[in-house]
Amino acid sequence: MRRIALIDVNNFYVSCERVFQPRLEGVPVVVLSNNDGCVVARSAEVKALGVAMGMPWHKMQDIAKEHGILALSSNYTLYGDMSRRVMNVLAQFSPDQEVYSIDECFLDLTPQPHVEPTELGKTIRQRVRQWVGVPVSVGVGPTKTLAKLANHVAKKRTEWRGVCDLGTLAEPALDDLLGSIGVREVWGVGHRTEAKLLEQGIKTVADLRAMDAAAVRRGYSVVLERTVRELRGTACIALEDHAPNKQQIICSRSFGAPVYSVEELSESVRAYMSRAAEKMRRQGSIAGAIGLWIETNRFRPQDAQHHPAVTVSLPEATDDTLRLVAMATRLLRRIHRSGYRYVKAGVVLLELRERGVRQGSLFDTTPVLDSKRDRLMSVLDQASQKWGRGTIAPGSAGLAAPRAWAMKRGSMTPAYTTRWDELVTVKA
DNA sequence: TCTGGGGTCCTAGGACCC
DNA sequence: TCTGGGGTCCTAGGACCC
Numbered sequence: 001m002r003r004i005a006l007i008d009v010n011n012f013y014v015s016c017e018r019v020f021q022p023r024l025e026g027v028p029v030v031v032l033s034n035n036d037g038c039v040v041a042r043s044a045e046v047k048a049l050g051v052a053m054g055m056p057w058h059k060m061q062d063i064a065k066e067h068g069i070l071a072l073s074s075n076y077t078l079y080g081d082m083s084r085r086v087m088n089v090l091a092q093f094s095p096d097q098e099v100y101s102i103d104e105c106f107l108d109l110t111p112q113p114h115v116e117p118t119e120l121g122k123t124i125r126q127r128v129r130q131w132v133g134v135p136v137s138v139g140v141g142p143t144k145t146l147a148k149l150a151n152h153v154a155k156k157r158t159e160w161r162g163v164c165d166l167g168t169l170a171e172p173a174l175d176d177l178l179g180s181i182g183v184r185e186v187w188g189v190g191h192r193t194e195a196k197l198l199e200q201g202i203k204t205v206a207d208l209r210a211m212d213a214a215a216v217r218r219g220y221s222v223v224l225e226r227t228v229r230e231l232r233g234t235a236c237i238a239l240e241d242h243a244p245n246k247q248q249i250i251c252s253r254s255f256g257a258p259v260y261s262v263e264e265l266s267e268s269v270r271a272y273m274s275r276a277a278e279k280m281r282r283q284g285s286i287a288g289a290i291g292l293w294i295e296t297n298r299f300r301p302q303d304a305q306h307h308p309a310v311t312v313s314l315p316e317a318t319d320d321t322l323r324l325v326a327m328a329t330r331l332l333r334r335i336h337r338s339g340y341r342y343v344k345a346g347v348v349l350l351e352l353r354e355r356g357v358r359q360g361s362l363f364d365t366t367p368v369l370d371s372k373r374d375r376l377m378s379v380l381d382q383a384s385q386k387w388g389r390g391t392i393a394p395g396s397a398g399l400a401a402p403r404a405w406a407m408k409r410g411s412m413t414p415a416y417t418t419r420w421d422e423l424v425t426v427k428a
Numbered sequence: 429t430c431t432g433g434g435g436t437c438c439t440a441g442g443a444c445c446c
Numbered sequence: 447t448c449t450g451g452g453g454t455c456c457t458a459g460g461a462c463c464c
Contacts, residue, residue: 037432
């Protein structure tokens, strides 16, 4: 029997902010998405008020005022750095770690049969709290799906004190527990599948676990069939200890203010494509195709709507920002129509493959190893790493002066951990 | 006035081939 | 009179995740 642990940080973004602003402790706090649009993290106090994940901030002004909810703009530089610290601490507890998202990871405990999971969980909680400053919950089970579920129990049922090992429960007790949890809490069951299950009278995790796997495959999908098997303790989802390269890379943003002209749109598209290309080079890939789209505001029925999108194959796969930006700009002119009030743009790099296997085009005159271009790209990446994104970008992709499309971030905390001039000062 | 951003996997259906 | 069927590839869209 495998033993898998799933560790995640409670209210991750809020907890990160509280490390550097202890006065936020006990205060209802939310962290907002880009452009301060909607809620992406809530403190326990806010959850208790019934504020849902993803709620638009402008729609909750009344409740915010009434309860003194404090809103912060998201500070992804800070969260990324804190995440790295948490993952480094957790890696000490098992060599088999899968970093699953910014705030959670799986650890395989199977090769350490002498370790008692609940004791280990307590140690993990204590150490991450002391070394990084954030609270975590620990769930343990024989499959990833059960570890996720155990983590849910650890967090929601106070009697478990933040650590739940389902392996400690005998079958009747386990069935009781699963019978008290709604099917929606299962990893892989979204609101659509939940609705369909409820129609069939499948309400709890115990109900779902008892379903016939073949019938689930026929009536739902192979995905849900795997979930059912995992709930019964049969591993169907492997632990992936090194992250595979991305198959596609997207960069898209809503604008801080509406944009009409192709020139302004073009600036944002150049910036997004530069960013996407940088990410792609970091994983050593080249793109065989690209996509681009722009959008008007779907939430304003009084606006004329236009949501054009286009994807094209490139004559030759490349990781060259200049070529990619040039192509994206050309595509933009093709799909843009004047008179529309655009609020968002995005680019995507597709058909990614390893740089080493790039194929020269029959008609292309540049050598496959274009060392001058490569050196230029590498300078671009180093500058971006050292001085921040957008320091250098082709065709002045949105520098210096504030642009309408630039993100709105009304109340962002400093880069406490990544800039010397924004470190916290401790007074004696 | 104000509604995130970045991913994965699976399936159905169309185009095309022999 | 009788008008196929199996395979592959691609794309769009759905569902889900954090």
